[in-house]
Amino acid sequence: MRDGDKLPYWPAMMLRKTAMAYCDMGEAAFMREVAVGIFPEPVKLGAKLYWSRTELDKAIDRLFGHHEIIPYDWRQDSPLYENDPRYHPELRK
Template structure:
């Protein structure tokens, strides 16, 4: 389990960017442990794999991924 600063560093992000990804739903929400927020490393790994396209999602491709794919397909 990782505290906020450590979890953000693990994802190679600033704390602000890390929090924006949580609000956007791309990274998992914290769990309370010992009265403080913590992030499960395995949950972060799974979310990062999903963002990177390393694992399939159950639903349709997210809009942001469609937009990125279309942008880079046009550039190629």
């Protein structure tokens, strides 16, 4: 691994150790966040796995609320709730 403090820039595609340094995380913590979907999965190029710096940045922005996340509520599409104004504002009087 190259020392992150000495890099003049962060590469667009990073091996695991570089991605971990970019996020300032240890291996177990970084891989746990990948496993639960906080950070993106890597892509395989040749025989190695790479993380996209752009996708890591997007994930970090979401953590800090820089992008609005609209939660999906399954009830709005369910026939069980089709007449419920809580899930269909157009039915409100």
